[in-house]
Amino acid sequence: MHARKILVFFGGCSTEYAVSLQSAAAVLENLDPARWAPVPVGITRTGAWYYYTGPLAAIPADTWHRDAAHCARCTLDATRGAGALWLADGRRISFDAAFPVLHGKNGEDGTLQGLLELAGVPLIGCGCLAGALCMDKDRAHKLAALAGVAVPQSAVFHRGADLTEIQAAAESIGWPVFVKPVRAGSSFGISRVENPETLAPAVEEAFRHDDELVLEETIPGFEVGCGVMGNPGGPLTVGAVDEIELAPTDVLFDYTEKYTLRHSAIHCPARIPEETAARIRDAARTVYRALGCRGFARVDLFLTPAGRIVFNEVNTIPGLTSHSRFPAMMKQAGYTFPALLDKLVELGVEG
Numbered sequence: 001m002h003a004r005k006i007l008v009f010f011g012g013c014s015t016e017y018a019v020s021l022q023s024a025a026a027v028l029e030n031l032d033p034a035r036w037a038p039v040p041v042g043i044t045r046t047g048a049w050y051y052y053t054g055p056l057a058a059i060p061a062d063t064w065h066r067d068a069a070h071c072a073r074c075t076l077d078a079t080r081g082a083g084a085l086w087l088a089d090g091r092r093i094s095f096d097a098a099f100p101v102l103h104g105k106n107g108e109d110g111t112l113q114g115l116l117e118l119a120g121v122p123l124i125g126c127g128c129l130a131g132a133l134c135m136d137k138d139r140a141h142k143l144a145a146l147a148g149v150a151v152p153q154s155a156v157f158h159r160g161a162d163l164t165e166i167q168a169a170a171e172s173i174g175w176p177v178f179v180k181p182v183r184a185g186s187s188f189g190i191s192r193v194e195n196p197e198t199l200a201p202a203v204e205e206a207f208r209h210d211d212e213l214v215l216e217e218t219i220p221g222f223e224v225g226c227g228v229m230g231n232p233g234g235p236l237t238v239g240a241v242d243e244i245e246l247a248p249t250d251v252l253f254d255y256t257e258k259y260t261l262r263h264s265a266i267h268c269p270a271r272i273p274e275e276t277a278a279r280i281r282d283a284a285r286t287v288y289r290a291l292g293c294r295g296f297a298r299v300d301l302f303l304t305p306a307g308r309i310v311f312n313e314v315n316t317i318p319g320l321t322s323h324s325r326f327p328a329m330m331k332q333a334g335y336t337f338p339a340l341l342d343k344l345v346e347l348g349v350e351g
Contacts, residue, residue, distance in 0.1 A: 016104035097122040104185040109135040124348030134314040147290035181210035226284035227329035239329030243270035
């Protein structure tokens with residue numbers, strides 16, 4: 001049997017560009033060459049597409065796009081069923097499926113997935129609708145609540161809203177509140193606001209990342225996560241629940257902490273009773289189904305001191321390095337990193 005060609009997207013017009021490079025390099029290094037033949041397509045910060053044939057080490061180093069000898073401008077043939085890239089020099093490269101290894105806006109949010117679905121390309125991971133819904137904190141929370149999972153009390157405002165109205169909503173929710181862009185990832189634009197005096201800069205920061213912001217109540221306790229794999233109508237594989245332990249002085253698991261863990265720790269499995277972990281896994285399954293996820297995703301929730309489980313968000317393309325949270329969760333479920341990638345691609349190609 002010939003290895004099936006898999007288009008692997010990396011980079012992208014996103015504040016999470018650098019994270020994508022790390023994930024994609026790990027995916028490209030660990031795909032089984034006997035089964036899958038990767039076709040790497042890098043997207044620069046400015047949105048240029050390149051078919052990349054150079055050394056993998058240049059991807060996480062972010063020097064890949066400077067290698068003119070191994071970068072060819074390309075574009076997707078959007079003809080339904082074509083399954084091909086067109087290169088600027090006239091070459092045509094066929095492929096069997098696409099694996100977007102992109103994080104944040106313009107990649108994880110359903111935009112690229114919509115283009116691939118329009119072209120009839122088998123997609124590894126969540127589709128257009130689930131990507132868009134999961135990136136949208138407000139709408140994801142509304143659907144999770146309808147499915148019976150608790151969510152934080154919140155209020156949404158559009159750019160241009162009067163600060164006095166935002167402050168009144170914050171007063172109603174209760175200080176401290178979190179101010180978040182409705183659509184952003186890796187904690188960009190998120191602030192914890194303790195009092196009215198520090199609200200204005202937090203609002204300004206959130207609006208730098210999106211045209212809508214959401215105020216959310218502060219949930220006591222700590223964050224937990226749960227990886228889920230599976231397609232609609234089929235069985236779901238649920239990984240171990242993990243736990244984020246923040247330093248006593250930290251109030252936010254921000255971008256720096258997510259990728260350096262300088263003051264934080266991640267415990268997998270979480271240091272909680274099995275009965276509690278089982279309830280978290282059930283909530284993760286419920287949210288995964290409610291938001292129309294397919295392939296894989298990581299569902300993040302809060303666990304309060306009273307044992308209440310509260311939904312936070314879904315990452316439809318979680319970090320995919322060998323030491324990232326999602327692979328660690330699935331390792332506890334019996335999947336090595338290469339075996340996990342095999343399963344993800346199988347779910348996209350065959351599901």
